[in-house]
Amino acid sequence: MRAWRLGIAASGLIGGIVWLAAGWPAARAQEPAVVSWRDDVEAARAEARRSGKPLFVVFR
Amino acid sequence: MARPDDPEYRRLLGEFVPLRIVNLKGIDLNLFRFDTDLTFAVLLMNADGYTYSRFGVQDHTHTTDRMSLAGLKQAMRDVLVAHRAGDVDREAIPDPAQRYTLLDLPAFARSRQARDACYHCHFEGTARFRQLRRDGQFRKEMFFRYPYPENLGITLEVDRNNVVKSVQPGSPAARAGIRAGDRIVRAGRTPIFTTADLQFALDPVADPGSVTLTVQRDGRTLPPMTLSLSAGWRRYDVSWRASVASLPPILGIWGRTLTDAERRQRGIAADRLAILVTFLFPEPVWEPARRGIRTGDVIVAIDGEEWPNLNLRQFHSTFRLKYNVGDRVRVTLLRGNQRIDTTVDCIDPDPG
Numbered sequence: 315m316r317a318w319r320l321g322i323a324a325s326g327l328i329g330g331i332v333w334l335a336a337g338w339p340a341a342r343a344q345e346p347a348v349v350s351w352r353d354d355v356e357a358a359r360a361e362a363r364r365s366g367k368p369l370f371v372v373f374r
Numbered sequence: 375m376a377r378p379d380d381p382e383y384r385r386l387l388g389e390f391v392p393l394r395i396v397n398l399k400g401i402d403l404n405l406f407r408f409d410t411d412l413t414f415a416v417l418l419m420n421a422d423g424y425t426y427s428r429f430g431v432q433d434h435t436h437t438t439d440r441m442s443l444a445g446l447k448q449a450m451r452d453v454l455v456a457h458r459a460g461d462v463d464r465e466a467i468p469d470p471a472q473r474y475t476l477l478d479l480p481a482f483a484r485s486r487q488a489r490d491a492c493y494h495c496h497f498e499g500t501a502r503f504r505q506l507r508r509d510g511q512f513r514k515e516m517f518f519r520y521p522y523p524e525n526l527g528i529t530l531e532v533d534r535n536n537v538v539k540s541v542q543p544g545s546p547a548a549r550a551g552i553r554a555g556d557r558i559v560r561a562g563r564t565p566i567f568t569t570a571d572l573q574f575a576l577d578p579v580a581d582p583g584s585v586t587l588t589v590q591r592d593g594r595t596l597p598p599m600t601l602s603l604s605a606g607w608r609r610y611d612v613s614w615r616a617s618v619a620s621l622p623p624i625l626g627i628w629g630r631t632l633t634d635a636e637r638r639q640r641g642i643a644a645d646r647l648a649i650l651v652t653f654l655f656p657e658p659v660w661e662p663a664r665r666g667i668r669t670g671d672v673i674v675a676i677d678g679e680e681w682p683n684l685n686l687r688q689f690h691s692t693f694r695l696k697y698n699v700g701d702r703v704r705v706t707l708l709r710g711n712q713r714i715d716t717t718v719d720c721i722d723p724d725p726g
Contacts (some may be wrong), residue, residue, distance in 0.1 A: 349384060349387050349388070349392055350392070351392050351393070351394040352391065352392060352393045352394070353393070353394055353395070353396075355393065355395070355401070355402070355405075358391050358393040359421045359423075360421075361391050362391040362420065362421035363421040365391065367389060367390055367391050367457075368389075368390050368391070368418060368419060368420050368426065368453060368454070368457045369390060369391050369392075369393055369417075369418070369419050369420065369421065370387060370390035370391065370392045370393065370416065370418060370450070371393045371394075371395065371406065371416065371417040371418075371419060372392070372393070372394050372395070372414070372415070372416050373395050373396075373406070373408065373410075373412070373414075373415040373416075373417075373495050374394065374395075374396055374413070374414060
């Protein structure tokens with residue numbers, strides 16, 4: 315009985331880790347991002363440097 | 375064009391730091407190099423100022439005929455791959471010491487536009503032409519900035535950016551061996567993801583000149599192909615360009631093309647020039663450039679030549695390319711049932 319409970323707990327833990335490692339970030343990525351446009355060039359460049367992201371610069 | 379509610383666009387945008395620039399005042403034009411006549415231009419770059427790709431194309435037909443949201447998303451995906459791979463040409467990173475803004479161009483700093491609160495993007499082209507004219511270095515060939523893929527003899531897929539849709543038989547691209555379905559990945563040393571990238575790579579190519587393209591066919595990269603470009607290869611309809619519209623000479627009038635019904639009524643063929651004059655530039659300086667012309671007149675010939683049917687912007691653009699400041703030009707008008715000739719002077723209203 316104890317071994318059965320331990321098995322359930324272990325499989326739940328492993329499943330959670332697998333979900334966190336793969337499923338959750340993927341699910342997050344599917345969500346529409348909240349777009350917050352910057353208008354300060356140097357601040358945006360600093361943020362790009364900090365985050366490792368490229369810049370999307372639009373001229374309108 | 376880039377609908378903010380498109381889920382994939384929003385997800386991709388979340389992978390970037392989004393920066394919106396609506397005023398060129400104080401903006402480093404050495405860092406941001408793009409076709410400033412566009413009403414919508416995107417640069418995808420890294421924090422050091424390296425531009426991976428450009429997006430945004432316009433022509434005389436319509437602002438968005440050459441762009442699609444699918445194409446923009448494809449460019450964003452391609453750039454994310456390049457960015458994560460560290461695919462950066464260090465030599466193409468602008469030197470911060472070369473920073474300049476519009477106000478660093480003396481011709482702009484002294485202009486009326488310099489006092490405006492908002493500097494439109496196309497001020498850059500206007501200021502550049504003005505400065506070149508002032509320095510005595512301007513040539514009309516400079517009108518033809520950022521030549522199109524069609525100038526090489528190819529059209530590109532709107533949704534797939536750098537994939538060749540068709541090749542014009544006998545064109546430089548056809549002679550070099552480029553085929554429909556090829557993916558153009560490099561022009562010279564410039565990576566090509568989009569039509570705007572190809573235009574940017576073509577911008578410094580001489581007339582006549584040559585350009586070397588690298589293409590992928592069926593997943594394989596072929597040896598580079600060199601296209602020989604004969605004299606006049608850069609030419610195209612520049613009438614939509616705001617920067618070009620600032621240059622003299624033009625007639626001192628505004629107007630519109632006659633409708634089909636109005637043409638029939640006046641006996642003017644559908645494929646011939648017929649510009650109805652609706653407005654005369656009122657400033658006295660324009661008088662020699664509208665001499666003898668009245669509102670309601672229809673311009674049907676220039677120097678005795680019946681030009682093809684053109685809209686007003688194309689008419690001004692053609693006139694500007696054909697004539698120089700100081701020329702005298704005979705304009706044939708239809709006034710009621712009468713044909714009248716008048717002679718106008720080609721002037722520079724703002725020689726300062």
